[in-house]
Amino acid sequence: MAKLSLPMASLIEQFGPHVNAAPPGGWGYPGEPDKLVPTHCCFCGQQCGINLKVKNNKVIGFEPREDFPFNRGKLCPKGILRYMQNEHPDRLLHPMKRVEGRGFERISWDEALDTTVRQIQRIQKAHGNDAFAMLSGVSLTNEKSYLVGKFARLALQTANLDYNGRLCMVSAGAGNKKAFGIDRAANSWDDIVLADVILVTGSNIAECSPITTDYIWRARDRGAKLIMVDPRVTPLARTADLHLPVRPGGDSALMNGILHVLIERGWIDEAFIASYTSGWDETKATVADYTPDKAERDSGVPAELIVRAAELWGPAKTSFLLHARGIEHQSKGVENVLSCINIVLATGRLGRPGCGYGTITGQGNGQGGREHGHKCDQLPGNRDITNPEHRKYIAEVWGVLESEIPGKGLSAQEIMNAIHDGEIKGLLSLCFNPLVSLPDANFTREALERLEHYTVMDFFLSETAQHADIVLPSALHEEDEGTSTSAEGRVIRIRKAVDPPGEAKADWQILQAIAQRLGREKGFQFDSPEAIFTELRRASHGGTADYGGITYEKIEKNNGIFWPCPTEDHPGTPRLFEDHKFHTPDGKAHFHPITYRPPAEVVDADYPIWLTTGRVVSQYLSGTQTRRIAGLVKQYPQPLMEIHPELAVSLGIAQSQWVTLESRRGKATFKASLVKTIRTDTVFIPYHWGGGRSANLLTARNLDPTSKIPEFKVSAVRVRPATQEEATEAEKEASS
Numbered sequence: 001m002a003k004l005s006l007p008m009a010s011l012i013e014q015f016g017p018h019v020n021a022a023p024p025g026g027w028g029y030p031g032e033p034d035k036l037v038p039t040h041c042c043f044c045g046q047q048c049g050i051n052l053k054v055k056n057n058k059v060i061g062f063e064p065r066e067d068f069p070f071n072r073g074k075l076c077p078k079g080i081l082r083y084m085q086n087e088h089p090d091r092l093l094h095p096m097k098r099v100e101g102r103g104f105e106r107i108s109w110d111e112a113l114d115t116t117v118r119q120i121q122r123i124q125k126a127h128g129n130d131a132f133a134m135l136s137g138v139s140l141t142n143e144k145s146y147l148v149g150k151f152a153r154l155a156l157q158t159a160n161l162d163y164n165g166r167l168c169m170v171s172a173g174a175g176n177k178k179a180f181g182i183d184r185a186a187n188s189w190d191d192i193v194l195a196d197v198i199l200v201t202g203s204n205i206a207e208c209s210p211i212t213t214d215y216i217w218r219a220r221d222r223g224a225k226l227i228m229v230d231p232r233v234t235p236l237a238r239t240a241d242l243h244l245p246v247r248p249g250g251d252s253a254l255m256n257g258i259l260h261v262l263i264e265r266g267w268i269d270e271a272f273i274a275s276y277t278s279g280w281d282e283t284k285a286t287v288a289d290y291t292p293d294k295a296e297r298d299s300g301v302p303a304e305l306i307v308r309a310a311e312l313w314g315p316a317k318t319s320f321l322l323h324a325r326g327i328e329h330q331s332k333g334v335e336n337v338l339s340c341i342n343i344v345l346a347t348g349r350l351g352r353p354g355c356g357y358g359t360i361t362g363q364g365n366g367q368g369g370r371e372h373g374h375k376c377d378q379l380p381g382n383r384d385i386t387n388p389e390h391r392k393y394i395a396e397v398w399g400v401l402e403s404e405i406p407g408k409g410l411s412a413q414e415i416m417n418a419i420h421d422g423e424i425k426g427l428l429s430l431c432f433n434p435l436v437s438l439p440d441a442n443f444t445r446e447a448l449e450r451l452e453h454y455t456v457m458d459f460f461l462s463e464t465a466q467h468a469d470i471v472l473p474s475a476l477h478e479e480d481e482g483t484s485t486s487a488e489g490r491v492i493r494i495r496k497a498v499d500p501p502g503e504a505k506a507d508w509q510i511l512q513a514i515a516q517r518l519g520r521e522k523g524f525q526f527d528s529p530e531a532i533f534t535e536l537r538r539a540s541h542g543g544t545a546d547y548g549g550i551t552y553e554k555i556e557k558n559n560g561i562f563w564p565c566p567t568e569d570h571p572g573t574p575r576l577f578e579d580h581k582f583h584t585p586d587g588k589a590h591f592h593p594i595t596y597r598p599p600a601e602v603v604d605a606d607y608p609i610w611l612t613t614g615r616v617v618s619q620y621l622s623g624t625q626t627r628r629i630a631g632l633v634k635q636y637p638q639p640l641m642e643i644h645p646e647l648a649v650s651l652g653i654a655q656s657q658w659v660t661l662e663s664r665r666g667k668a669t670f671k672a673s674l675v676k677t678i679r680t681d682t683v684f685i686p687y688h689w690g691g692g693r694s695a696n697l698l699t700a701r702n703l704d705p706t707s708k709i710p711e712f713k714v715s716a717v718r719v720r721p722a723t724q725e726e727a728t729e730a731e732k733e734a735s736s
């Protein structure tokens, strides 16, 4: 049983989190570097270019790359300090097993791999192949993502593989495929600069996609107008021409309201609609009901601001619409995305300079990682695992029979539900920290404790890894080669700067070693990431995400190549849809009529306050990496609950007081931060912490029916001053 066998205090002593306080310059390796390694930041999907400074096989510093066209010498605070992980005292240096009563003990690679393989075989023999599941993540390079998909299907022979993009990009992906037949931002960011009006919804650009701010400012220097939609007045929204304070979950009503006004005022591109789209009549009929007054009732945005948004968007010659997790992390994330696309299509501003649309991809390789086949319903090239033609093509590339490729499996939250139900009994995970990042953390913990076997691959002992039976030490970003694909769709080179410390190994080497011990080494004998990439090119060719013509050499020569790039003489595609041909079966872009429906959980007398969750600039995701870097911890050491002073007064809550939130799932205690930059009916908590400070103790396992993304952005809570006991407990955790 995967129970935690050591008290948390001794685990922390052994494996951190220790905050790495080393000064810029390194850990006893000051001075001039031996070499500069041009690569990219390991954190968000912007994938800024950086040079790592290396001396004696250690990373001792960094500098932003001036030559990389995306960030042109700029970085955010996380990028500036990212290099402080390679020599971190908490790095996992050798395989370990958990011994009841004693905690984790060092073992050999042989023992770790043999135990894992024995457990896979035992569980699959007793309960069927699908009783052993795999969870993956998109901080992995394209090569690793591809290998994970192949490994789960051919070496584990399980259908149950999914990835942490399920918590991130899938609503956008599903919406984009429905409307355009292809899942990528439609433009490179250069088109943002040329837009006359920019509408951003559900994205805290300044904190989460900081370098995109620069593109928006350059547009505004040209006179562009900025509309921001968010329940909070985020830093960029404070400077916007118009801020629409949407109620959490009100987005599709708001977008329908804007479209209603655009039609009423005649700001519609009838010629574009007639030639290049389908579904307009039904969509037009649906939004006829969404007068600004009705849209106000459903979205919480005053009617006059809805009209004003339409007045800014409608007459503009060029425009760019951007969205991120604010609209996507909902039980109707896909509908919200489609309601945004309807506005872009209705005004025909796509596929031309300054006319664009895109979701802002979140994780480092959130774009590439959603193309190469480690989603439960997908094969490489963004192919469909249920499509016989697609299966046949990939079976040929893999040298197997089509029947040997398992079918569609469960999505990430559904895998956790099946573990909780006892249907899935074994798990291998890498690059995913579900105990912090999935909703309803108490439920996740119960599920993890029910696993008969759990092997984790990570470079730090994450909160989830503490529940593992076997822990395998992985290599960090800069300890391996590969490629990744940025939010713009630009495929770039990740370069190895140093060797992994201790006995840590690259993920692709670990997976191949497991395949070999399972007796399934055929197809898992790659000797380098480039060899994997060569097969990935072939596997993706002919799919919508076509990397067929991309080589390492070509990426290096051009500072990145935008896919689709089907042949070696093709230059890549920064702007999609220039020919107004879409990748849908009929070649048209599809409107989708969207009827507003409320979120899965709504406020009521017992839980009267909306809770929404998200991020702060100096922390990253489940925090395993950034909570270990002193410069970042100093900027934002603890999760704070943002609350409007009016609401705080009505609840008897003062600035910096400990408050306890309760939802139908659980409770958690935070310090209150009184800010006027949030709706008076909503509170916000960043989610980068585990334990009693986890925002996900409160959130619900409500999923979008199509994308299966959890509704992180909307739940109902009550808020009160913490009791003395709760405050003492929270204080203790804050100082640990």
Ligand SMILES: Nc1nc2c(c(=O)[nH]1)N[C@H]1C(S)=C(S)[C@@H](COP(=O)(O)OP(=O)(O)OC[C@H]3O[C@@H](n4cnc5c(=O)[nH]c(N)nc54)[C@H](O)[C@@H]3O)O[C@H]1N2
Pocket (backbone or CB within 6 Å): 044, 045, 168, 201, 202, 203, 204, 205, 207, 208, 209, 229, 230, 231, 232, 234, 246, 247, 248, 249, 250, 251, 324, 325, 326, 327, 361, 362, 363, 364, 612, 613, 614, 615, 616, 617, 618, 619, 620, 621, 684, 713, 714
């Ligand atoms: N600093 C930092 N940067 C990151 C990350 C990080 O962890 N830290 N993570 C990366 C990843 S993986 C991702 S996915 C991106 C996420 O990037 P964003 O999506 O920009 O970040 P979030 O904070 O999750 O949510 C964005 C905004 O949605 C708003 N919001 C909440 N509810 C609603 C709603 O119902 N409707 C609308 N319209 N807005 C709503 C929130 O107030 C918040 O300001 O950031 C990437 N960059």
Ligand SMILES: Nc1nc2c(c(=O)[nH]1)N[C@H]1C(S)=C(S)[C@@H](COP(=O)(O)OP(=O)(O)OC[C@H]3O[C@@H](n4cnc5c(=O)[nH]c(N)nc54)[C@H](O)[C@@H]3O)O[C@H]1N2
Pocket (backbone or CB within 6 Å): 137, 139, 140, 141, 164, 165, 167, 168, 169, 325, 329, 362, 363, 430, 431, 432, 433, 434, 436, 437, 438, 439, 457, 458, 459, 460, 462, 474, 475, 476, 477, 507, 613, 614, 615, 620, 621, 622, 623, 624, 625, 687, 695, 696, 699, 712
């Ligand atoms: N309440 C709430 N919850 C959320 C969100 C929210 O807005 N609100 N946002 C959601 C979103 S958008 C996302 S993307 C998820 C992210 O959730 P997770 O994917 O769970 O977050 P990470 O912190 O990236 O966890 C990755 C783990 O993999 C490890 N890791 C990183 N790189 C590698 C690698 O190359 N190899 C290996 N083997 N391990 C690696 C890290 O050390 C870490 O332990 O969280 C989601 N959860």
Ligand code: SF4
Pocket (backbone or CB within 6 Å): 041, 042, 043, 044, 045, 046, 047, 048, 074, 075, 076, 077, 078, 079, 080, 209, 210, 211
């Ligand atoms: S914006 Fe993203 S990629 Fe750029 S430095 Fe910051 S975290 Fe890294």
Ligand SMILES: [Mo]
Pocket (backbone or CB within 6 Å): 167, 168, 169, 362, 363
């Ligand atoms: Mo994400």
